[in-house]
Amino acid sequence: MxxxxxxxxxxxxxxxxxxxxxxxxxxxxxxxxxxxxxxxxxxxxxxxxxxxxSPGFIDIHVHGGGGADFMDNTVDAFLKVAQTHVCYGTTAMLPTTLTSEPSELLALFDTYMEALNRNVHGSRFLGLHLEGPYFAMNQRGAQDPRYIRNPDPNEYLPILEQYHHLIARWSAAPELPGALDFGQKVHDYGILLALAHTDAIYEEILPAVEHGYRLATHLYSGMSGMTRRNAYRYAGAIESCLLLDAIDVEIIADGVHLPEPFLKLIHKIKGDDKIILITDAMRAAGMPEGKSILGSLTGGIEVIVEDGVAKLPDYSSFAGSVATADRLIRTMINMAGLDLITAIKMMTLNPARLLGCDDRMGAIDIGKDADIVLFDxxxxxxxxxxxxxxxxxx
Structure with missing residues (x-):
């Protein structure tokens, strides 16, 4: 006791x-x-x-921390990331991939299974988040363009058949050729399906929702806004995700990816229950600012960490965040004007409900897992x- x-x-x-x-x-x-x-x-x-x-924080989109990245594809890297983020209150996470060679992704599954069995001191793993490689090239952000491609059933069907029990969510651009069939297969396996790095417009997102797309990956980052086609205006992915009640949104609430007006706008439209806070942290989270690597040490790209965010060297895009869960909650209170209960809910109960594990975590309640954070x-x-x-x- x-x-x-x-x-x-x-x-x-x-x-x-x-x-x-x-x-x-x-x-x-x-x-x-x-x-x-x-x-x-x-x-x-x-x-x-x-x-x-508070209930332990649940991060459903995180790439690394403490100098390690899941794409390093070593057990030690997995454990290092988990041990880094537990210091900031994260008790559960979805280790997140980047676009990569198919062979690199397949090797990652074996590494994850071994790390899962050896992870005794860090944030618990709730399943993998596959971010890509099925993205719109125009919205790739810091994702490596060499590996971006359209959904191929010869690639994704064997992955789903063999590893579906290890995958918690998969993010893809729903407007790509074959993306609706891909989405339906992912959804049929009970895997959370998210739209990401997309140029989709409203008319393309509506059928995507019907095929299982339920979450907007890092809203505003890597997605289109209002666009014109033949002089007519069309709602982009941003407006569509804000409008449609069927879509929850995750946000990088570090105050940099989304400044104060955006945080307030998102909350005004989506409310308390449809927002999930994520770090999207890369390996530099919990480390001093300076040069770092996004992705694996061998195949990743160089980035610069300054002003509390990672940037591409040419400053054309952010390259993932260096946020930790505690920072997200502070930002939502201090910048978005939320009360403590609501901010905590966005990092605990909301993601737990989305993942279907709110029966055992995400709230302080009798019978639930004692995943707990104490903070000042x-x-x-x-x-x-x-x-x-x-x-x-x-």
Whole structure:
């Protein structure tokens, strides 16, 4: 039994001041509205001294951190990323790929399976996020153009048949030839399907939704806005994702990819329940600014990290973020004007619901996994627990 007392417990509906929770066998077994003393409870005991207690943060789009990237394709890299982000409150994540050679992607599955079994101290892995390679070339951003291609059933069907149990989500451009058939197959396997790096217009996104596309990957980044064709205006992917209730949106809320007006606009339109905060962090997250590599050390591209963001050397595009989960929440409070409960929800319950695991994580509730973060009023993380096990202490 672990008892955490004298803490402000954040639930989806309120904050329980000076509360207490009890944990046994990795689960939350009791929530009390008063503090207790060590003499009152058996087992381990922690006086949180007024810290906020939140569900663990869930990052459904992250590439790296701590000097490592999942595309390094080593177990050590996977574990390093997980151990880096747990220090910032992330208790669960979707390791995310970049466009690559087919052989490189296939090798990654084996690495992931081994890392999954050895990951005992870092953020837990909930499945892979395959970002690409089926993208619009005009919206590639920092994705390597050498590997961008149209969906090919000879490529994706064997992957789905053999590895569908390891894939949590797949991001693609829905307007590409074959993208609707691809999307339907992905959706049929129960994998979250997202539109990304796309030039699709409203008339192309409507059938995409019917074929399973349910999430906008890093809204505004790598997608078209209003466009003209033969003098007529068409709503781009940005306007379509904001308009359609069937589409949730994930946002890189670092305050750089999306400045204050964009954050406020997105929240005004999509509301509290349809927004998911993501880091989209690359290997430089948690590292000093300077030169870095996006993607694998051997096949990646050089980037420059400055002003709290990664950029291509020619400054033509951002190249992934260096954000951590705590920064996202601070940004939504300080720039978007959200209250703490709502900002936390966008990093916990909303992604859990989208992934279909909200029955066991994403909220402080009896019977759910004891994935817990304790932080101060500045959202600085002091403790991170995963299944009731202490994984980080500041």
């Amino acid at each position: 672990l008892t955490i007392t004298n803490t402000n417990i954040i639930t989806p509906n309120r904050i329980i001041e000076n509360g207490t929770i009890r944990i046994a066998e990795g689960k939350i077994v009791d929530i009390a509205t008063q503090r207790v003393s060590a003499e009152e409870q058996p087992g381990e005991w922690l006086d949180a001294k007024g810290l906020f207690l 009023q500045d959202i600085r993380v002091h403790y991170t627990f995963i299944s009731g096990k202490l994984c980080y202490k500041n």
